[in-house]
Amino acid sequence: MIIDNLDNAAKYYGVHPLFEKAFEYINSQDLKNFEPGKFDISGGLSGAVVEKQGMTAEESAAKFECHDNNIDIQLCITGPEAYGWRPRSSCSSPKGEYNSEKDVLFYDDAPDMHFTLNDNQFAIFFPEDVHAPMIANGVVKKMIIKVKA
16 A cells, blocks of 8 residues: 655656556646546546545445455545555455456455545555545545556
8 A cells, every 4th residue: 555645646656557647647637626427547547536425434344345456546636535444464354255347355354544635645555455435524525546456
């Protein structure tokens, strides 16, 4: 997992061949006026902008998730938004089967830690990162970019 500010995104271009393209896309957008919905960027990248009411840590942990085939870049546009996190290697209680169509596996395990993103901060979740997003008291607007792992 990586947590940082959008101003530092270029530091991570070498981590994955598509990160530079993903962050260039993010930086080319008028984020405050970007409408919620799904979109394709091309070449192994897709994304969505979500704007919705946050939930409690307990509600979010009920959907404690990870992905096999995608890396999530989750950018807080307007927040704050808190997350729960735990390494996949220490999770032992899958909740159901892996859904290959949605590339998601849920766990009954609890997060080891929580952190908060504020406006223009992002988290990158790799397949080994189980995460519980959207923990907030108010409305959160965020962009999620899916990068093929």
